[in-house]
Amino acid sequence: xxxxxxxxxxxxxxxxxxxxxxxxxxxxxxxxxxxxxxxxxxxxxxxxxxxxxxxxxxxxxxxxxxxxxxxxxxxxxxxxxxxxxxxxxxxxxxxxxxxxxxxxxxxxxxxxxxxxxxxxxxxxxxxxxxxxxxxxxxxxxxxxxxxxxxxxxxxxxxxxxxxxxxxxxxxxxxxxxxxxxxxxxxxxxxxxxxxxxxxxxxxxxxxxxxxxxxxxxxxxxxxxxxxxxxxxxxxxxxxxxxxxxxxxxx
Amino acid sequence: xxxxxxxxxxxxxxxxxxxxxxxxxxxxxxxxxxxxxxxxxxxxxxxxxxxxxxxxxxxxxxxxxxxxxxxxxxxxxxxxxxxxxxxxxxxxxxxxxxxxxxxxxxxxxxxxxxxxxxxxxxxxxxxxxxxxxxxxxxxxxxxxxxxxxxxxxxxxxxxxxxxxxxxxxxxxxxxxxxxxxxxxxxxxxxxxxxxxxxxxxxxxxxxxxxxxxxxxxxxxxxxxxxxxxxxxxxxxxxxxxxxxxxxxxxx
Numbered sequence: 001x002x003x004x005x006x007x008x009x010x011x012x013x014x015x016x017x018x019x020x021x022x023x024x025x026x027x028x029x030x031x032x033x034x035x036x037x038x039x040x041x042x043x044x045x046x047x048x049x050x051x052x053x054x055x056x057x058x059x060x061x062x063x064x065x066x067x068x069x070x071x072x073x074x075x076x077x078x079x080x081x082x083x084x085x086x087x088x089x090x091x092x093x094x095x096x097x098x099x100x101x102x103x104x105x106x107x108x109x110x111x112x113x114x115x116x117x118x119x120x121x122x123x124x125x126x127x128x129x130x131x132x133x134x135x136x137x138x139x140x141x142x143x144x145x146x147x148x149x150x151x152x153x154x155x156x157x158x159x160x161x162x163x164x165x166x167x168x169x170x171x172x173x174x175x176x177x178x179x180x181x182x183x184x185x186x187x188x189x190x191x192x193x194x195x196x197x198x199x200x201x202x203x204x205x206x207x208x209x210x211x212x213x214x215x216x217x218x219x220x221x222x223x224x225x226x227x228x229x230x231x232x233x234x235x236x237x238x239x240x241x242x243x244x245x246x247x248x249x250x
Numbered sequence: 251x252x253x254x255x256x257x258x259x260x261x262x263x264x265x266x267x268x269x270x271x272x273x274x275x276x277x278x279x280x281x282x283x284x285x286x287x288x289x290x291x292x293x294x295x296x297x298x299x300x301x302x303x304x305x306x307x308x309x310x311x312x313x314x315x316x317x318x319x320x321x322x323x324x325x326x327x328x329x330x331x332x333x334x335x336x337x338x339x340x341x342x343x344x345x346x347x348x349x350x351x352x353x354x355x356x357x358x359x360x361x362x363x364x365x366x367x368x369x370x371x372x373x374x375x376x377x378x379x380x381x382x383x384x385x386x387x388x389x390x391x392x393x394x395x396x397x398x399x400x401x402x403x404x405x406x407x408x409x410x411x412x413x414x415x416x417x418x419x420x421x422x423x424x425x426x427x428x429x430x431x432x433x434x435x436x437x438x439x440x441x442x443x444x445x446x447x448x449x450x451x452x453x454x455x456x457x458x459x460x461x462x463x464x465x466x467x468x469x470x471x472x473x474x475x476x477x478x479x480x481x482x483x484x485x486x487x488x489x490x491x492x493x494x495x496x497x498x499x500x501x
Binding site for chain 2: 049052054074077078081082084086088089090092094095098102103105106107108111134136150151154
């Protein structure tokens with residue numbers, strides 16, 4: 001089966017000459033839940049930004065559903081949607097409803113279609129009651145769900161999340177994780193990057209580890225996680241204490 | 251939870267919220283220009299009207315004070331500088347410095363005019379969503395040659411939308427510096443530089459992230475603009491603004 005996301009020898013060099021990514025070969029199948037882990041500066045965010053053409057490769061190629069990203073940028077961005085780490089700097093709408101409508105409006109859909117997509121995304125993320133509230137009055141967990149609603153309204157096939165649990169308290173993290181699990185059950189492909197494996201390891205199918213821009217491990221979570229400490233990522237406590245991965249959600 | 255800002259729009263059942271953004275924008279421009287040459291009596295009248303409108307929109311006087319104290323301090327500096335530099339009847343003499351009655355009057359008048367303009371601007375931003383301001387700006391700029399009205403309107407809309415974020419960043423940076431005893435430094439210029447540099451850097455970083463987020467969601471200038479819509483209070487608002495402009499010019 002053709003992967004929905006694929007990188008072939010992807011390398012990225014920053015303007016200052018440093019290498020962000022070196023020869024990354026990764027293929028993600030439809031419906032997979034993949035976690036990309038790595039220490040700060042390992043290249044996680046840089047890799048995610050290549051998936052919908054926010055960065056151009058220095059060398060190598062990125063394919064979305066078999067088509068090179070650079071060949072059809074709009075198609076890539078419709079297929080792969082990204083939730084960024086800092087919620088405040090990605091929310092552009094005056095109200096929750098405006099924010100969710102931003103993406104579909106950019107796609108040039110009719111008002112009726114936009115309204116329908118917005119209602120569906122709000123319902124999926126449980127934000128209907130907050131539709132007319134200013135985003136800046138939401139809690140951290142609600143803001144994160146809003147950013148997810150904003151990208152879901154564009155009907156992507158792949159959801160890419162950059163550190164979705166950062167700055168979230170326990171209820172906020174639980175709320176976002178439950179949302180992601182529900183989306184995964186509905187066959188959405190999820191690629192999530194984090195250095196907090198504790199929260200997500202037991203729920204994902206595959207773990208990819210980056211270190212200094214190189215892909216150093218890739219495989220089922222239970223296999224890869226055993227030696228992950230040497231790449232600067234803390235293994236989940238349950239693995240250290242009980243010798244097995246325990247899910248965050250009951 | 252984010253703190254309420256007197257500059258940020260909040261949906262609320264206020265009659266001024268429903269008025270046509272074009273009329274509100276035109277009223278702001280007209281009243282601001284007319285205020286620049288206004289006298290005491292007419293300024294008092296406009297301030298009273300603006301104050302009444304403002305009371306219904308701004309969360310509380312404390313919030314207003316917290317967000318505008320630096321601007322009010324600037325106004326005080328303007329009054330003082332004018333009072334010291336304008337020749338006239340001396341009220342107070344401190345060594346080489348002479349505070350004059352004429353200077354004090356002139357400084358207070360200038361400061362009051364600026365305060366009225368800021369109050370009117372706050373009423374506009376607190377009662378109008380950035381999307382509606384954007385559509386009004388685009389409507390006004392459409393006949394102007396060589397200006398892409400959509401680009402200009404988007405930039406203004408984003409600027410208004412991000413004012414509360416910028417204020418939060420200033421507050422956070424100032425608090426972090428206060429925690430490290432910045433107040434012990436007696437040099438106000440050094441304190442200002444230490445605040446401005448990191449805040450400016452954060453603003454640029456936020457702008458950078460915003461660009462990525464917008465691009466990721468397929469942003470295009472061709473996105474539809476909601477046409478500016480009016481309400482039943484448009485005519486009374488336009489008439490009131492016109493009368494106030496005449497008062498400012500004639501009284």
